[in-house]
Amino acid sequence: IESSDEEHDLSNAKSSVFVKSYKIPDNTDIVKGINLEKNVSIHEFINSYKYMGFQATNLGIGIDEINKMIYYKYMNKTEQKEKVAFTDKHDESYTEYNVKKKECIIWLSFTSNMISSGLREFFVYLAKNKFVDVIVTTAGGIEEDIIKCFSKTYIGDFNLNGKKLRKKGWNRIGNLIVPNDNYCKFEDWLQPLLNNILLEQNEKNEALPSEFISRLGKEINDESSLLYWCYKNDIPVFCPGLTDGSLGDNLFFHNYGKKIKNNLILDIVK
Template sequence: MKVQSPEIRGGIRVSELIEMMKRTGFNARRLGEAAQVCNEMIKNDTFVFMTVAGAMVPAGMRNIIAGMLKNGFVNCLVTTGANIVHEISESLGLGHEIGSSYANDLELAERNINRIYDVFIAQEAFEKIEEFLSGVITELDGTYTSYEFLWEIGKRLDDSSSFLRIAWEKKIPIFCPTLHDSIAGLHVSIYRKDLQIDFFRDVNRMIDLCFQKRRMGVIIVGGGVPKNFTLQAMLLADGFDYAVQITTDSPQWGGLSGATLEEAKSWCKLKPDAKAVTVYCDATIALPLLYAFMLDSSLSGQTEK
């Protein structure tokens, strides 16, 4: 098959464009192939884990994550404490502001504004988050997994678009193995009385999910702890049938965030014949496109039925 340049026209659908990308080169083709793998996961009733590292919520990706949970494209989410904190900020109506990476950070500090590359968030937001979380934490006692604790948070968020709220309503586990490494973790440490977060129960539950007798898939956004926490749970099971990875890191430095999915096969985290694609792209570009393709394909399938 020859390389074919996409035939762009006015009103083209995202799914059509990504289909054309499968006949191009480089990471455009990888994105098209990744979309195809995601589509197969949906059609084959796959249990899908999604790992989200980095500052995806501050960058505006929360509706994408929420939509993937709500539409059944993702059955389990693994993310960082930072993304949880920023999701709470959004759900409380505090949000983030479009800023600039060229801002004077000393001036921002004087104005009580925090910078995440080109996104700003006011210090006041973290004060409101602390007020909200302190109320949740002091109401709880006993031992919780991280996902049970996050369900308690989601239950108390009056925001139907929050992925924490959606997870609680649909009983989708959201694991946060780095909860203690975040502002939320600081508040748990300060305000808890008899509340305990048992991260080892998280591990046991993850392993149980991996032992399901059905097709298993994973969508990896970034790398870090969420990626490792999810892939290592497959060490005792049979390995993933499908895997899609979006990363801007590279493998030659030896870090997990850039480690290839082929390398994961050497650990038996993926099955030898697993369909796996790595897309080297900014996740804030690739993830919305993948979700749009999956949503469009899913709606088209419903229409055909």
């Protein structure tokens, strides 16, 4: 009986281990790294990510999706208008197409910490060159862009002691350091502007948050600013939580204790 059981177990093990492979579909991508012995263009290097496996493949897929967005925004094979080169000339999958009216709207959304980081410069490039049509962000995404026009943000460490930082007047955003003085400069710039907006409100109507944000971009008048290029290129910026963060503090303190008939109002549901 024991011999029979052993034979049965061995048979099960063999059937599990030596399962005959089904044929892989012919159109399945093969894992392959890039040959660095050759002269490789930046486009070829980036395109190779999707064949490397693991998260590199997901990055490559994301890049393809962005290329599709740009294609449907600007390109069409049928209409004969001004020709533009879509991507690298060595890329056979995207040759020259013809510009026509926009066929899709590209939305860009990000959290405030992305503006605090060096990604801000990428977003500025996208807005400056009109690669995006609409932006959605948090209050921190608004204020951090303006604050960076006045002062620098520094590299720190994720594990810095919060109590010690507070004594130095430093704030930590991940592994970034923002001095308190940065927010003071932001307040010094913003409060007089809020006074002017209030006077305009009393003469006209309450502003929309998106109109208020556009005004910030106009007044900062700094080409390093994302909001400046959004104002310049008529790219609306939506921020449902505009009263959060330092920006919200400034809006509150602007109204607090003022003995005036009307306070500053931003109509979020108008």
